[in-house]
Amino acid sequence: MSDLVTLLEVGGPVAVLGGGAAYTRAKHPRVYWPTVGLLISTARLLGSYGSVMEACGLTVAPSRLRVLAVKATTRREVRPVPPRRGIIRPTTTGLRLRLRLAPGQEPADVAASAERLRHAWGVHAVYVSTVKPGVVELRLVGFDVLRNVRMPRKATAELLKVPVALREDATPFVRDYRTIPHQLTLGATLSGKSMYLRHLVTGLARQPVALVGIDCKRGVELAPFAARLSALATDPDEAAELLPVLVKEMEDRYDLIKARQGIAPSTPDEEITSDIWGLPDGERPVPIVLFVDEVAELFLVATKKDEERRDEMVTQLIRLAQLGRAAGIYLEVCGQRFGAELGKGATMLRAQLTGRVCHRVNDEASAKMALGDIAPEAVFAACAIAPELPGLAVAGDTSGGWSRIRTPYLSLGAAAEICRESAHLVPDLPALKSFRPDVPVRPVESAAPAGQPRPVAD
Known part of the structure; x- marks a missing residue:
């Protein structure tokens, strides 16, 4: 009996939190992303960055100097080198980070692996854009932003x-x-x-x-x-x-x-x-x-x-x-x-x-x-x-x-x-x-009287 009570005390709140998170993710993704989704996707990215890059074929052989340094200081196996990752910047809809490409790589290599990166890091989509030669930016979108459109606050209009x-x-x-x-x-x-x-x-x-x-x-x-x-x-x-x-x-x-x-x-x-x-x-x-x-x-x-x-x-x-x-x-x-x-x-x-x-x-x-x-x-x-x-x-x-x-x-x-x-x-x-088209004049709505009019007594 005590085990059942313990299970209910521990499993009940966990089930409620899990069900609430699943409901929020399905019905209110803009609330789910900054509270839960952002933390999960960031943890996945940090924990699996090297292995995911290697699985996607985005790593290159290390330099000779790196090989000699690793062999001289440790006995670890020398692994291929992934693109250097910049700071992860969270947004209201996803994540942004920049990658410095290794020698011999091009932005098309990263763009071809965008679908693999999406599944590996559990986001809705991954988009790749070139910042400058040798540097690309990954824009990770956490949910389908076109399902319920909200324009960014920075989208201000200028002349034309x-x-x-x-x-x-x-x-x-x-x-x-x-x-x-x-x-x-x-x-x-x-x-x-x-x-x-x-x-x-x-x-x-x-x-x-x-x-x-x-x-x-x-x-x-x-x-x-x-x-x-x-x-x-x-x-x-x-x-x-x-x-x-x-x-x-x-x-x-x-x-x-x-x-x-x-x-x-x-x-x-x-x-x-x-x-x-x-x-x-x-x-x-x-x-x-x-x-x-x-x-x-x-x-x-x-x-x-x-x-x-x-x-x-x-x-x-x-x-x-x-x-x-x-x-x-x-x-x-x-x-x-x-x-x-x-x-x-x-x-x-x-x-x-x-x-x-x-x-x-x-x-x-x-x-x-x-x-x-x-x-x-x-x-x-x-x-x-x-x-x-x-x-x-x-x-x-x-x-x-x-x-x-x-x-x-x-x-x-x-x-x-x-x-x-x-x-x-x-x-x-x-x-x-x-x-010039004719503009109809809008009728002016008269204010309602404050009280009912009373007849004047003789």
Whole structure:
């Protein structure tokens, strides 16, 4: 009887702690990691570092001096030397440490063993990045950060830089228009494409940038942000009028740049520029970001007249994509499909869109349209996105790199409120005044009376 009581006294609390840890790990990984998971993974890493590196083939033969020193001081067996490990730095989502590669090793050797390291140290994923020649950084992620997205606190926005999503390695995905001026975003219905667009608009709404929208779905996507938009076209006819104005604005900016270049030979080199960012602050025009939602609507035609209008709009979009960067005009093109079947000029326009973001699509051909020409291996990752994970996407660029990202939830009402609060930042662009959307006046709610009114006695 006493043994049973002792077993209950000792085993009961242990079972409760173990069950609680398992439940917390499954349901609340952000709580489990800093309290339990971090300690366990750190202990595994410190206790098995040498043996794991040797099992992964990441060790090299020791130097002759090391062999002689070991034989002279001890009788231990001389073992292969693993990469020198730096200080382990814990984070809210995992661990970070740097490795100094041994002679003859390269970062690709460590990256090829990332899956083995993940299992050996009991973490969700391991990512390898090069810091400098001979030094790589391992980023260990303790849990699936894309299941419940929380943006890092350090992800602050700068001019034309907007953190819109979270990467699978727990770093923010930043949409940088200065680096990647134009982007194509594809996604099926309810894939999270609209959520991605909301974060872009709200992130830019707080910056001194002109926002222009073309939403051929009668404005259902961009009309809630009308308070912050400098121009909005809600059908192909209005878009056909707006695009030539943007092209004319781009040409005027090029004239401004050329006027700046026609200066005296004695002018310092730093004052000679080929884009608006080299102009003085007082002369630099405000950047313009053009959002095109459901781009396929601009390509659809029903009559010969519509075909002529379509060709003109596509030509103007291509001109903006080819020449807009230097003039400070950037394109954000969204749709469900975007390929050669849309018509003449579609492939040429897509080739100018450097950035690519592909949400869940209905077929493999749509994923190939977005990623097949820049990162073929990312097509399979895009096709594997489940419908239960809205906002999950694959982001790639023309460098061939790609990663999984997911956008946090942002309600339409909250996004519209941010745009209303930032309405005072709408820049003064005379060319776009006639396209400025009407902003409905919000009714003022009258305060309820403090008490019930009483009739006046005669």
